[in-house]
Amino acid sequence: MSFRFKVSSRYSFSKIRGQRTAAVMITLGIAAGIIAMIMVSSIMNGLQGAQIDRLRNLESYDIVIDNSSLSPSQLEDIKGVDKAFSYGETSVLITDRTSSRSVSVRLRAFSPDTLQYPRLKNNLVFAGRLSSNGLALSTPIISNLRFLKGDNIEITFLRQGKKTAVVPYTADMEVSTAYASTLRSFSDTTALTDLDTFIEIMGNKDIHTGIYCSSSVSKTAALIKQADPGAVVMQWPEYNKTIYSALMLEKAMVYVFLSFIFLIICVNLKNSTGRLIDSRKQEGAMLRALGATRKDINFIFMAQGIILCLAGEAIGAILGLLAVRNIQKILVAVDAVAHTSISSFPFEAYISTGETCGILTGVLLIAILFTYLGCRRTYKTEIMEVIFNVSD
Numbered sequence: 001m002s003f004r005f006k007v008s009s010r011y012s013f014s015k016i017r018g019q020r021t022a023a024v025m026i027t028l029g030i031a032a033g034i035i036a037m038i039m040v041s042s043i044m045n046g047l048q049g050a051q052i053d054r055l056r057n058l059e060s061y062d063i064v065i066d067n068s069s070l071s072p073s074q075l076e077d078i079k080g081v082d083k084a085f086s087y088g089e090t091s092v093l094i095t096d097r098t099s100s101r102s103v104s105v106r107l108r109a110f111s112p113d114t115l116q117y118p119r120l121k122n123n124l125v126f127a128g129r130l131s132s133n134g135l136a137l138s139t140p141i142i143s144n145l146r147f148l149k150g151d152n153i154e155i156t157f158l159r160q161g162k163k164t165a166v167v168p169y170t171a172d173m174e175v176s177t178a179y180a181s182t183l184r185s186f187s188d189t190t191a192l193t194d195l196d197t198f199i200e201i202m203g204n205k206d207i208h209t210g211i212y213c214s215s216s217v218s219k220t221a222a223l224i225k226q227a228d229p230g231a232v233v234m235q236w237p238e239y240n241k242t243i244y245s246a247l248m249l250e251k252a253m254v255y256v257f258l259s260f261i262f263l264i265i266c267v268n269l270k271n272s273t274g275r276l277i278d279s280r281k282q283e284g285a286m287l288r289a290l291g292a293t294r295k296d297i298n299f300i301f302m303a304q305g306i307i308l309c310l311a312g313e314a315i316g317a318i319l320g321l322l323a324v325r326n327i328q329k330i331l332v333a334v335d336a337v338a339h340t341s342i343s344s345f346p347f348e349a350y351i352s353t354g355e356t357c358g359i360l361t362g363v364l365l366i367a368i369l370f371t372y373l374g375c376r377r378t379y380k381t382e383i384m385e386v387i388f389n390v391s392d
Contacts, residue, residue, distance in 0.1 A: 027312040030367060033262045034316025035323065037359050038351060042324040044254050046349035048247050054123070054183050060236045061210035062217045065224065068209055068231040075211065078227055080220030083212040085114045088198040090206040093156040094137075094191065096145045103145060105191045107155070109198030119212060124192075127178040133197050134176025138187035142178050151175045157202060171201050262363065267370070305371030306364075313360050321356075324349050 068075070075084035088109035095102045115121060115130070128149070130136045135155075137147060147153065156170050173193070181187040199207065213220045217235050225233050237244040323330060331343035 023308055026308050027315065030309055030312025030363065031316035031319065034313055034359065034363060035320040036261065037258050037363075038317065038320030038356065039323055039327075039349075040254060040258055041355060041359070042349040042351040043327065043347075044251050045351060045355075046327075046347040048251060049350070050347040052244075052247065062213040062236050063211040063221050063224065064234045064236075065209040065211065065228075066232040066234075068228050070228050070231070072209060075209065075224065078220070078223050080213050080215040080223060081211055082214035083117055085111065085117075085210055086195065086207055087114070087210050088195060088202065088207050090157060090202060092191070094141070094145070095154045095156065096147065101145055103141060105141065106189055107157070107191050107193060107198070109193045109195045111195045114195075117212070123182045125180050129177060130192065130194060131174075131176040132194050133173065134193065135173040136177050136179045136192040137175055138190060139178055139180050140184075140188045141191065142175075147175050149175055149177065169201075173197075262366070302368070302371060306368060309364055309367035309371070313363060317356065317360060321351075324351060 065075070072084035072086060075081050088107075090107055091104060092107045093102050093104050110120070112130070115124065126136065135153070141147070152172055152174055154170055155173055156168055158168055179187070179192060181190075211220070211224075221233050221235050224231065327349040328343060335341060335343050
């Protein structure tokens with residue numbers, strides 16, 4: 001076994017017939033593929049992580065519960081629950097009586113103490129105080145309908161009727177303040193009000209319990225379900241499955257794109273390895289003549305390809321992870337040279353150890369396959385055939 005390793009390691013970067021150049025090019029090709037996959041995956045993780053955090057802060061909560069027999073204070077006693085609170089949410093039609101212009105918005109209701117929770121407070125900026133029986137409209141809605149503070153507006157909504165399932169109702173509410181959020185899709189479509197006012201006008205039909213978690217969302221959801229089996233527990237990916245699935249599809253397509261790029265690299269690897277191994281037919285014949293078995297030759301050539309792949313993976317992983325750690329500096333440098341603004345969006349690129357190992361393992365397996373395909377014909381070559389070809 002030591003003989004096989006010594007020969008394969010010596011062959012890997014041998015200077016004979018310019019084979020070191022081919023070996024270096026193979027190694028650098030694999031390293032380039034690894035760097036590309038690590039960097040793109042890290043940037044995608046960072047961008048999607050920042051977007052998901054913003055969505056979770058405003059558009060939804062880590063966990064949403066309906067039909068729960070536990071109060072928010074009881075839920076906060078469960079391990080993993082950082083904050084539990086009741087909130088209201090429904091769709092309403094806001095009408096400006098003067099111009100008769102209307103806009104459909106999502107009406108959300110919170111209690112005053114809930115709005116002081118950091119994940120909401122840091123993402124919602126109010127121009128004034130949200131008063132009782134008042135309505136906080138986003139700046140885009142105010143600009144669109146030309147509302148002013150103190151204006152009395154009409155909202156139309158659906159509520160449980162006595163004889164029919166739902167009937168339209170109208171109510172008057174006063175514009176008490178304006179607000180802005182860090183998420184434009186939220187501020188464009190959402191109006192805010194006090195929870196007590198919401199219950200007084202709408203009833204208890206559209207009241208839910210929102211939960212922010214301090215640990216694993218899935219584990220916390222399991223503990224809540226265990227404590228309250230009758231509750232309907234939905235985690236945020238389920239609650240926002242359309243947005244979440246779109247983000248995951250985007251990431252999957254990026255991986256498909258990277259896979260095609262690396263497939264091209266592997267095809268070149270197959271051809272380069274084939275030429276590299278083909279140039280060593282004489283050495284293979286000499287080893288066979290000295291007593292090496294066909295299995296020994298196969299092992300030596302395959303080990304040579306694996307050594308080159310591992311060297312490329314080591315270089316690619318080190319450079320790729322260093323680039324990820326300094327991605328902001330790299331983007332700033334790119335902006336300075338290309339006069340762009342790609343570094344203006346704040347995010348933190350990251351890649352998990354499991355994801356890195358998965359990339360390296362996948363590349364190694366593919367490289368082994370294409371190394372085998374590249375030197376498969378050489379495995380079948382007989383000693384006398386090589387000798388006769390050299391003699392000719």
